[in-house]
Amino acid sequence: MPANQNLFVALRAAFPADLDATAVESIGADGSTQYYTWADLDKASARIANLLASLQLPMGARVAVQVEKSVEAVALYLATLRAGLVFLPLNTAYRSAEVAYFVRDAEPAVVVCTPAAFGWVSKIAFQAGTQAVYTLSDARSGSLLERAAHHADTHTPAFCGADALAAIVYTSGTTGRSKGAMLTHGNLLANATTLKDYWGWRQDDVLIHALPIFHVHGLFVAIHAALLGASKMLWFARFDPAAVVAALPHATVFMGVPTLYGRMLAEPGLNRAAAAPMRLFISGSAPLLIETFRAWQERTGHTILERYGMSETTMLTSNPYGPDARFGGQSERRGATVGFPLPGVDLRVADAQDQSLRAGEVGGIQVRGASVFGGYWRMPEKTAQEFTTDGWFRTGDVGRVDARGYVHIVGRSKDLIISGGFNVYPAEVEGVLNELAGVQESAVVGVPHPDFGEVGVAVVVPRAGTRPEPEQLLAALKAQLANYKIPKHCVLVPELPRNTMGKVQKNRLREAVSGLFVSAEARS
């Protein structure tokens, strides 16, 4: 009989011997604390798994979840794995038209939503043929827990092969239709094990969990690593920079998106003494400004470890935690790079014909490995387009690998600006702009132009208390970059629009400035 590859089996096997030890310390907005033992996680997920099993759903049925962050929502995730069903997390910010799209596309058998949203969500769900709609609040109430309370607190995990579907994660869809990335138990376990080993996860670690759990970063990267490490989590339902800084002396690992690091730097309590017990700060999901990287080093004495991944692949690269034997024992965490391909991940930079480029050359980043997904939910053609004939996944990110083996992300291929026939990578221009006096951060987007086809427009956030002259910024760029890369216009804005994972919403910026050179009528 082959071994059960259900991810929950591996996570449960890593629980510490003392199941009465604290697994999660959940800190409320009012400072109140709720303690959950390892036994609590086990029993709560068993009860929900038994409830799900009582619905007699076929293997692979989807459980769509749009709830506020809570430890009970983690129990629901673990229960879904246990029951051999497919977890489908939905961003709490999605409104009815968006939820309707996901529900119609994924046809979940079960939907779990907040009590406040039950009216409109249940209408959408039942119209789409959903069998059961439960509610779950962030205050440990709702019909899911009421029903689950009638079920036994032991449960034998459903048998799953490594190829069995564990989750469908819809891409954040900052452009185009959101696609459901299908991740298997094997994909998730491979990545979780790699991260646990590469980042040296230990039982005495304490993770500060302050990320949303509808996204791979907070759901898979953070939770799997902590569970596999049998490490405690300090759980924050919402990110509050002061509360997180106050928690640093009681923790060892923090994971954040760059925006969180920026906000923590604004806290006067952030200093070397507060961060002394910490062993690791990890950043990902969006590029970390070199300035934030340096400021963090100066204030805390810690070097942030930047890593790179995506919903379709989970984590792909990481700066080294310790010496990496595969790369000549290098151990330097370098700012503005995303480090080396993780063990088990093959990464290449390729040209438009899918041919590997040499070190230093810029091209499309392609990957393969055990953590890379099999395809998009019900989109065989899109899936076929995104994989090369020899099995590499086209990430859509543009980058290069330097002579030392570090991967640099230069931008997204769809952000590429083709100006007068020349390729302009916005991230390169932004990198130079960000170093200029008076510039806090920037985004460069392409807009239609009658002569060049497309040109760059720089959107700049000035540093507090300064007001740089846009014309002078462009002139300063000219001293450092080839002329065709220079944006044709520069505007100042108080802040850049970002989604919850800290990614700049370039589509919104592009819409705002698209008529600068060509009118809407001329473009249609």
Ligand code: AMP
């Ligand atoms: P998502 O699927 O929402 O996690 O988005 C994945 C995308 O986020 C990647 O394809 C990259 O474009 C971007 N990303 C993730 N981590 C980083 C990073 N460390 N630096 C730059 N971009 C990143």
